[in-house]
Amino acid sequence: xxxxxxxxxxxxxxxxxxxxxxxxxxxxxxxTGLYASLNLGAHVGDxxxxxxxxxxxLRGALPADPVWLEQLHGTEVVDxxxxxxxxxxxxxxxxxxxxxxAVLTADCVPVLLAARGGEAVAIAHAGWRGMAAGVIExxxxxxxxxxxxxxxxxxxxxxxxxxxxxxxxxDAFVRRSSAAASAFAPHGDGRFFADLCALARERLxxxxxxxxxxxxxCTHAEHGRxxxxxxxxxxxxxxxxxxxx
Numbered sequence: 001x002x003x004x005x006x007x008x009x010x011x012x013x014x015x016x017x018x019x020x021x022x023x024x025x026x027x028x029x030x031x032t033g034l035y036a037s038l039n040l041g042a043h044v045g046d047x048x049x050x051x052x053x054x055x056x057x058l059r060g061a062l063p064a065d066p067v068w069l070e071q072l073h074g075t076e077v078v079d080x081x082x083x084x085x086x087x088x089x090x091x092x093x094x095x096x097x098x099x100x101x102a103v104l105t106a107d108c109v110p111v112l113l114a115a116r117g118g119e120a121v122a123i124a125h126a127g128w129r130g131m132a133a134g135v136i137e138x139x140x141x142x143x144x145x146x147x148x149x150x151x152x153x154x155x156x157x158x159x160x161x162x163x164x165x166x167x168x169x170x171d172a173f174v175r176r177s178s179a180a181a182s183a184f185a186p187h188g189d190g191r192f193f194a195d196l197c198a199l200a201r202e203r204l205x206x207x208x209x210x211x212x213x214x215x216x217x218c219t220h221a222e223h224g225r226x227x228x229x230x231x232x233x234x235x236x237x238x239x240x241x242x243x244x245x
Contacts (some may be wrong), residue, residue, distance in 0.1 A: 002060035011215040012151040016118035021242040022029040023155050025225045039236025041104050056229040066102035073129040091124040100243040106227040107219050109196050110155035110240035115145040121242045132172040136203045147208030155240045156226050159218030160195035220234045
């Protein structure tokens with residue numbers, strides 16, 4: 001294994017020593033132009049040769065190939081230890097050593113989960129649709145660990161002052177929990193600014209996860225470091241990964 005690029009992020013959370021996690025940034029890759037430079041998304045129009053080189057660069061910092069998902073903004077969860085190639089899902093769990101769970105994002109919230117005892121990890125791709133449908137809760141359930149014994153870390157996502165949504169988004173959350181209303185700030189003409197990380201925290205708390213970290217990096221604001229679909233439309237994807245060492 002080679003080491004991660006110096007700009008990549010190692011989550012600052014009190015996970016047990018055997019739990020490892022990593023978040024890539026735009027740095028350290030072979031892609032050019034709108035995708036510069038470490039685009040890991042094979043579905044966004046980038047040169048496939050460059051994406052393959054980027055994934056090989058990432059693979060050098062991991063114990064095994066990540067289980068890449070065909071993400072659909074839904075609630076399907078796969079076991080990274082036995083998943084088929086490119087499963088259609090938005091979350092993955094692992095109990096087996098060196099089974100690498102991964103999601104690709106460019107504004108949605110990557111939610112990393114770990115059992116305090118280190119026996120299970122999970123990751124969820126939590127955009128507003130998947131989060132409203134329950135992807136975080138589904139990933140937690142598949143861990144088969146009491147939620148009070150799970151810690152969470154929220155990766156880079158679009159910030160609350162950059163994510164404007166319509167009333168249907170607010171309604172999708174408030175219908176399930178009135179507490180979600182505090183994550184929406186009116187923005188005129190019936191629209192709102194939505195705080196995705198606050199919504200993720202609310203869903204985690206409601207599910208019984210009290211220890212939640214991260215959520216302080218904005219993809220939209222940090223152009224040079226993160227991809228942002230809302231900001232650029234044509235852009236790459238960065239990866240968030242978690243595994244048991």
